[in-house]
Amino acid sequence: MHSAVVVMLGGMDGGPLERLLRRALEASALDTLDAALATGRFDRALLLADRAPTLDVPAGVVVETDAQVAAAPFQFGRRLLDAVERHGIDALLYCGAGSAPLLDSVAIEALYELLSAPPAGAAERGVCVTNNRFSADLFALAPAALLARLDPLPASDNAVPRRLRDQHGVEVLEPPRTLETQYNLDSPADLIALGLSQRAQPRLARVIEEARADLASAGDRAQRAARVFIDRTAEVLVAGRVSSRTWQYLEGEAAARIRLLAEERGMQAAGTDADGTARSLLGQWIAEAGAERAFGTLLPELCDAAFIDIRPALVHLGIRPSRGDRFAADLGRADLIEDAALRAIVEAANGAPVPVVLGGHSLVGSAIPLLNQWAWDAHDGLLGAPPP
Secondary structure (H helix, E strand, O other): OOOEEEEEEEEOOHHHHHHHHHHHHHHHHHHHHHHHHHHHHHHHHHEEEEOOOOOOOOOOEEEEEHHHHOOOOHHHHHHHHHHHHHHHOOOOEEEOOOOOOOOOOHHHHHHHHHHOOOOOOHHHOOOEOOOOOOOOOEEEOOOHHHEEEEEEOOOOOOHHHHHHHHOOOEEEEEOOOOOHHOOOOOOHHHHHHHHHHHOOOHHHHHHHOHHHHHHHHHHHHHHHHHHHHHOOOOEEEEEEOOHHHHHHHHHHHHOOEEEEEEOOOOOOHHHOOOOOOOOOOHHHHHHOOOHHHHHHHHHHHHEEEEEEEEEHHHOOOOOOHHHHHHHHHOOHHHOOOOOHHHHHHHHHHHOOOOOOEEEOOOOOHHHHHHHHHHHHHHHOOOOOOOOO
């Protein structure tokens, strides 16, 4: 049986912050391929990219750019199935470029074990192992040819496991969710928690170190906010698309009291971001009070630090910023934001008397455990010097 790990990289380019994330995604993709090869489980390691990487490619990794193999415009399902068929892949591990920055060889080995030793009777139907059966960022599949049965071919990775189960009875296995399987790179701000934790894989760690100046101001704000987690007399606001898993974690691992505002979970899957119908209490608050009063006067009455997934509020307020503006907002770089309404919100958040960290879904999900653990480790003197 021919097995392969396939990582896809593409679609990220533009201004300086987008180029920074592109470099981080490239590093993460190559680190993932390196870790997969180290397991000895895979005959092939493929990077499917829109253009050739600029970082050093691990020995044994084959890079295929769209220009080399694609006769038509990029389509996710067609591109992945083409690789499966041309390389004769029977068992597949697929990852998006930014979906596995914490996934080391041990974690990859555990995923593959589930694929190679499925429950009784499952192999006949086909087996898919994924980090999230409803919105996958990575999955392992055997036989890989099952992808050809999806009609129409999937436009993205998110729905592949669910469609295989619902349409073709494939056994979908989702191991217990861990930080390693859930951490994702969606914004340059996601590099901050990784850098503080010192858990990034080698190439990505170097990119984070090179970007230290770009991340410095946001990193300082994140550190000040994270330290509040370990203060028993303090309160932290966590707002946005917050999962029960994040709340459970904080209830058990943070000393501070947690004030939680969970809203618009599943916003992207439901399409309420695209059609503008997402509703946000935080958005109402900003609309009624104005950004300066909301962050400068009202917020400090509720908390000593805040971690805010601002995306639902932006939809509510009718603000549709560019990707570059979103990334700048996540880093608190008001000077780089073209949208005047978003710039006013970020300036107000930066000027708040308490540290306010803005971001997207990943901020109030997988970044918080890393930041909380960093605060405890720094307090206990357990952190060494950052890697060179």
